[in-house]
Amino acid sequence: MTSASQYLYDHVTTKVLMDDMSFRAHAPQPGDHLPEFDLPTVDGGQFSTRDFIGKKPLLLITGSYSCPMTASSNPILKEFYNEFGSDIAFVMIQVREAHPGEHTEQPHSTEEKIKYANALKSRDDLPWPIAIDSVTGELHRALDEKPNALWLTNREGLIVYRSLWAGDDAGLEQALDAVCSNRTPALEDSSRRVGPMAMGVGKMREMTQQSGPRATHDMWRAAPPMAAMALVADFFQPLPPKWRTFAALATIGLSIAAVTSFITKRRSN
Secondary structure (H helix, E strand, O other): OOOHHHHOOOOOOHHHHHHOOOOOOOOOOOOOEOOOOEEEEOOOOEEEHHHOOOOOOEEEEEEOOOOHHHHHHHHHHHHHHHHHOOOOEEEEEEOOOOOOOOOOOOOOOHHHHHHHHHHHHHHOOOOOOEEEOOOOOHHHHHHOOOOOOEEEEOOOOEEEEEEOOOOOHHHHHHHHHHHHOOOOOOOOEEOOOHHHHHHHHHHHHHHHHHHOHHHHHHHHHHOHHHHHHHHHHHHHOOOOHHHHHHHHHHHHHHHHHHHHHHHHHHHHO
C-alpha cells in the first residue's frame, strides 16, 4: 500500500497512470466486505458502512474534482441513479485530486477536500451524497487508490461487483439489475478500459486546463501520446467525450497515412 506521503502527489507521473490501469492484489474484490469507515459528507451528515449492511445495497464510487474519468462517467451514473437509486444507495468518496495544478492544488486539509467535493457536486449536479475521505486517504488507500473505480455490495454488505472504471456502463447496468433482483451479477469483476478510457481522454484537456498549466504540462511529460490525443479530441467539442476521442484517433490516423503516402511518393520519384 502506498505511504501517506507518496499518496499526496503534486505531479501526475507515468507510474501513477500505470498504477491506475489495474487493481492490485490487496484491493477488495467480489466476496469480500468493504473496509469499515465512518466519514463526514459535504452536506454535514455522516456516512458509515453500518448505515447499509442489512438494509440496502450500496454502490461506492471514488472520484475527484480534477479527474477526467469522474467527469466523463458522472452523466452515466446519473442515468443509473434515476433508474436504480430508490433500491440502491449511491455514494461517492472524495479522494485525492487526480490532476492537481495551480488552480486545484492537492488538498492538505479536510476543508480543502470539502471545497473540491462541493465544486464537483455543483459542477456535475450530482444527486447522491459525497463523503470526505481523510486527507491521507485512509479509505482510498485501503480500496487501492483508483481515481474512478466502484464497488457494489448486496444487502448483507458483501461485494458482488467491482469495476476499475465507473464508466463501464454495460458492466454496471447488468450488476445493478442483478442486485435489484437478488441475483449474483453474471460479470462480477470488470477491468474494461477502451470505452471508459475513451470517455476520459475526451474530457482530459478540459479537466487539466481547469486545474492549471502544471496539470497540462504533467500529462505531456507523463503520457505524451495520451496528451496529444486529448489535445486533438478537444477540437471536437461539443461531441460526447467518447466520440471526441474516436474522432481524434481517426484524425491522427488519417494524418499519419497522408504523411506516409507523401513520403513514399517522394522517395519513388
